[in-house]
Amino acid sequence: MTLTAYTGARIFDGAQWLDRMALLVRDGRIDGYMAANSPSDAIRVPLAGGMLVPGFIDLQVNGGGGVLFNEARTVESIRTICAAHARFGTTGLLPTLITDTPAITAEAVAAGIAASEEGFPGFLGLHLEGPHLSIARKGAHDPALIRPMDDADLAALRAARRQLHTLVVTVAAETVTPAQIAALVEAGIIVSIGHSDASSELTMAAFAAGASMATHLFNAMSQLGNREPGVVGAVLLNGQVSAGLIADGIHVHPETVRAALAAKKGPAKIFLVTDAMALTGTDLTSFSLNGRTIHRVDGALRLDDGTLAGADLTMIDAVAWMHRTIGLDLGEAVRMATLYPAEAIGVSAERGHLGRGAVADFVHITDDLTVSATYIGGARVFGS
DSSP: OOEEEEESSEEEOSSOEESSEEEEEETTEEEEEEETTSOOSSEEEEOOSSEEEEOEEEEEEOEETTEETTTOOSHHHHHHHHHHHHTTTEEEEEEEEESOOHHHHHHHHHHHHHHHHHTOTTBOOEEEEOSSOOGGGOTTSOGGGOOOOOHHHHHHHHHHHTTOSOEEEEEOTTTSOHHHHHHHHHTTOEEEEOSBOOOHHHHHHHHHTTOOEESSTTTTBOOOOSSOOHHHHHHHHOTTOEEEEEOSSSSSOHHHHHHHHHHOOSSSOEEEEOOBOTTTTSOOOEEEETTEEEEEETTEEEOTTOOBOSBSOOHHHHHHHHHHTSOOOHHHHHHHHTHHHHHHTTOTTTSSSOOTTSBOOEEEEOTTSOEEEEEETTEEEEEO
């Protein structure tokens, strides 16, 4: 039972900053802290300044490392995606399948189950974004593949959850019934409302049925209006609903982000997602989704008609943007990428912080907010 002490960096444990302390790791778990200069038989790993923070958790990742999950539904593609995002501090993620055919969805689920059984670093479960969405709010989803949920879909999702630790399903509040949502939630599936043009009344009914999350707040959903609060209003007013946010300055205006943070009722929080595509970690300038070309231009990913299609974003960049542009305290920006997504999927007892007994997922970042090294279960998976 080897004890390792990481010294030389300021530490954020998820609640407070610790100076001149060492982070102790034993057998892949956080063992506690000690004064950095205390005598100990621990193996010391000296770090040249910077900060140790909890590992980032990304609940919406379509691809990375040149791989798009829709185009390569394999264990190896999941491994590639996890490795690509580890370079940017992500220690746990949900590979996300965008609306596709039933056959491709089944292949993606099978790959997720196989990855879960193998248990390699970074994989937490799956996110199925569609196909039970609103065509009016389709975004980059192929409208020809969007369809209502039937009994076979419901049964397949419930069966998948039995073999996956975490399964998030994005649906539109107006195309999936409260009874269907309740059945999904009963099976342990996390239901997220997104790509929805529903009224606030319909959205609140979905939340009452057990939906507990919203997919990329403000994007592809009915907006907060003077006479109709829409999905956005329902999300902000419901304290039991968490919401993902693409913090790149393109998907949501900075002032809108500030207003949402001020308005969001708790205890559920707004958390960061990348909505990343295949290009993350590469120099590629385009890729294909459902036979359509998506272009990387000026920090955004767009279809030929200009529609945003995912984001050209990493979690460390999202954290930095929230801190530098929005003006959030750095600790709170980090929590939006760590503790809050962990709470949203029910894993905060072990992930999203560096409390004693937590999984030793952490990131060494420099003072200028770049990733120096990433550790998953106490093992370094990126950096030196």
